[in-house]
Amino acid sequence: MTDPVYLDNAATTPLDSRVLESMLPYLGESRGNPSSLHGFGGSARDALEEARGRVAALIGASLGEILFTSGGTESDDLAVLGLARSAGPDKRHAVVSCVEHAAVRETAKRLHSEGFEVTWIGVDADGLVDSDEFADSLRPDTALAAVVWANNEVGTVEPISELAEVCAEKGVPFHADAVQAVGRVPIDVSQTPVSTLALSGHKLYGPQGIGALYVRDGLSLEPIVYGGGQEKGLRSGTQNVAGIAGFGMAAELAREEMEDRVAHERALRDRIIARTTEVPDVSVNGHRERRLSNNVHLTVSGVEAESLVLFLDSLGYAVGSGSACSSGAHKASPVLLAMGLPEREAFSVVRITVGKQNTEEEVDGFLGAFSTAVTQLREISPLYAG
Numbered sequence: 001m002t003d004p005v006y007l008d009n010a011a012t013t014p015l016d017s018r019v020l021e022s023m024l025p026y027l028g029e030s031r032g033n034p035s036s037l038h039g040f041g042g043s044a045r046d047a048l049e050e051a052r053g054r055v056a057a058l059i060g061a062s063l064g065e066i067l068f069t070s071g072g073t074e075s076d077d078l079a080v081l082g083l084a085r086s087a088g089p090d091k092r093h094a095v096v097s098c099v100e101h102a103a104v105r106e107t108a109k110r111l112h113s114e115g116f117e118v119t120w121i122g123v124d125a126d127g128l129v130d131s132d133e134f135a136d137s138l139r140p141d142t143a144l145a146a147v148v149w150a151n152n153e154v155g156t157v158e159p160i161s162e163l164a165e166v167c168a169e170k171g172v173p174f175h176a177d178a179v180q181a182v183g184r185v186p187i188d189v190s191q192t193p194v195s196t197l198a199l200s201g202h203k204l205y206g207p208q209g210i211g212a213l214y215v216r217d218g219l220s221l222e223p224i225v226y227g228g229g230q231e232k233g234l235r236s237g238t239q240n241v242a243g244i245a246g247f248g249m250a251a252e253l254a255r256e257e258m259e260d261r262v263a264h265e266r267a268l269r270d271r272i273i274a275r276t277t278e279v280p281d282v283s284v285n286g287h288r289e290r291r292l293s294n295n296v297h298l299t300v301s302g303v304e305a306e307s308l309v310l311f312l313d314s315l316g317y318a319v320g321s322g323s324a325c326s327s328g329a330h331k332a333s334p335v336l337l338a339m340g341l342p343e344r345e346a347f348s349v350v351r352i353t354v355g356k357q358n359t360e361e362e363v364d365g366f367l368g369a370f371s372t373a374v375t376q377l378r379e380i381s382p383l384y385a386g
Helices: 017-027 039-059 072-085 102-113 131-137 160-170 241-276 305-314 334-338 360-379
Strands: 066-069 093-097 117-121 142-146 174-177 196-200 211-215 282-284 295-300 349-353
Touching: 017 241, 039 066, 039 196, 039 241, 066 072, 072 102, 072 142, 072 174, 072 196, 072 211, 093 102, 093 131, 102 117, 102 174, 117 131, 131 142, 131 160, 142 160, 160 174, 241 295, 241 360, 305 349, 305 360
Parallel strands: 093 117, 093 142, 142 174, 174 196
Antiparallel strands: 066 211, 196 211, 282 295, 295 349
């Protein structure tokens, strides 16, 4: 039996061997707490600052604007809660898009439970935020606005520069979840006036359990974790030195290799889109041009998503049925519903996300397996009348 083919890179990417090599010293002989004064602690601090610089370089930030977290979810939580709670008693309004990752969506709901008014911004059928609706929703009492840079499910890339400029003109802090975008979409915070930006290591061929939050210099945030005052007091707790070192290396490699990676992914993505949509009653979700280079999100009418994922897995191909964070929830995706997809069809979607390690031969094998799986599942499906 051949090795299984991994096509779920939006959920997590394989750890790059160069990243693993960069982490190993801090899992062994170079142990040390960065807060300690002795030589071991100094070496750990040096590793942190080197990694901080590498992550900063990836997005055009300064070293002091990067703080490390446990991952994208914590970064989103800290940004949304931190901005809202530090805004003052006269600012009790938030603007959030309907296509946010659950980390932002659920945190916005938390704000609502604390007495904030939340305005949810709709999207068109391609998942694009309505820029006019967004601008019109900003008010003098708006504490923050949040829009995902690129949607984690359908891959649509939002007009973040335009939205951030509108917020800057009106003095509203703007948060962008860039977990899926960074390393695939050019990001330069020196040119795009976002206030905060969430990043995650394991979407960049780095380790799981490590992330970062960009916080523009001069911005105030209310912490959500308290303790020893690490990371400028915004994220207390002993830092994950090995994870941070790996994240730093992953960020440097992403910056150096972005152009080649994106071209490789785009070629595989377009091949999958062209061939899968030849199958009857299969359609692409998300914007056809403004989409991530690695993302293919399909509606497969008459086929239940989990059955298709499990069938493809049995044939040796790992794909996703939506956001990895909510794939076990057995609820229709709020993102797809916001895009106007009928609820029944929202349970018939599959997400294929390629990575730098995938090959054309693997994709061709997948395409054959996809056709087989769809045909056989439809033969036994009471939902399909095609």
